[in-house]
Amino acid sequence: MRVGFHVSISGAIDEAVDRAIELGCNTFQIFTRNPRGWKPKELVPSEAEAFIEKVNTYDVRPVFGHMPYLSNLASPRDEVHVKSVEALRTELERCDKLKVPYLVTHIGSHLGSGAQIGFQRIVMAIDSAFSATKDEVTLLLENTAGTKNSMGGSFEDIEHIIEALAYRQRVGICFDTCHAFVSGYDLRTEEAVEETIAKIDETVGFDRVKLIHLNDSVGDFNSCLDRHEHIGLGKIGEEGFRKVLKSEFGRLPLIMETPKDLRRTDAENLRKVRKLAGEI
DSSP, rough: OOEEEEEEOOOOOTTHHHHHHHHHHSSEEOOOOOTTTTOOOOOOOHHHHHHHHHHHHTTOOOEEOOOOOOTTTTTTHHHHHHHHHHHHHHHHHHHTTTTTOOOEEEOOBBSSSSSHHHHHHHHHHHHHHHSSOOOTTTEEOOOOOOOOTTSSSHHHHHHHHHHHHHGOOOOOOOEEEEHHHHOOOOOSHHHHHHOOOOOOHHHTTTGGEEEEEEEEEEEEEOOOOOEEEEETTSSSSHHHEEEEEESGGGSOOOOOOOOOOTTBHHHHHHHHHHTTTOOO
C-alpha cells in the first residue's frame, strides 16, 4: 500500500523527501512553490537534482504536486483567469523538471456567473496550459465538496469537463473522500463504497482515478461542508475507512491532508490507516 501526506518544502525542496521518509511515507504530495503567491521562485537546479535523487534512492513514489491556492480555473474574472492559466502552465513545467508525474488541481468556482460559464473557462484554461507544455505530467482534477458556486461536485460534471477537452488523454482524477462524502457519495458501508466506485466508473471511468485524498469529514453526509478530520474521528468513521481501504480505492496511492492539531499526529494517522487496511 502506498500511503503518505502532503509535506512541506520549507528550506529546500529536496527536504520534502526527508520529511516524508521521517513520517514513514512511501508516497507524498507537495506544493512546488509558495502556494499563497502568484509568482514562484525559480527552482534551484542543485535542489531539484537532490529531490529527484532522493525520491529514487528511497523509492518514495509516486510524488504528487498540487496547484497553489490562488488559482481559479473557472473564474469569470479575466485577470484571475489569465493568472490561473499561467500558474497551471508553470506548475506543469515545474513538475516535469522535478520528475513529478502528477499535478492535482482544484477545479474552481464560477463565482456566481453560472455553471456553463464555469465549464467554458475550465476547459479553456486546461487546453491553453496543455498546448504550451510537454505531455510528461498528468493533471488530476479533484472532486469538490459541492459548496456554492464550486465546480466538480459530481462526477457527471467532471465527465462533462473531460469530454470537452482537446487534451483529455492528459487528465486523470484525484478522489477526495471528504469532498465525495459531503457532496453525496456515501462511503460508510461496503455496499456504499462499491456503489460510489460504480458511479465513478459509469462517468469518468475508474481507470482515470490515480490518487485518493484520504480524509475523514467533520460535515455530515451530503452537507457540502468542506472540513477535513482525522481518519476515523469524523462522519465517515473507522468502519467506513476500513471498507474504503479494502476496496479498489485502497489499491491506489493514498495521500492524507488531515488536521494539524494535538488530538493526533501525522504518524498516528498513518498507523491508523495501516491498521484499518489490515497491514498491522
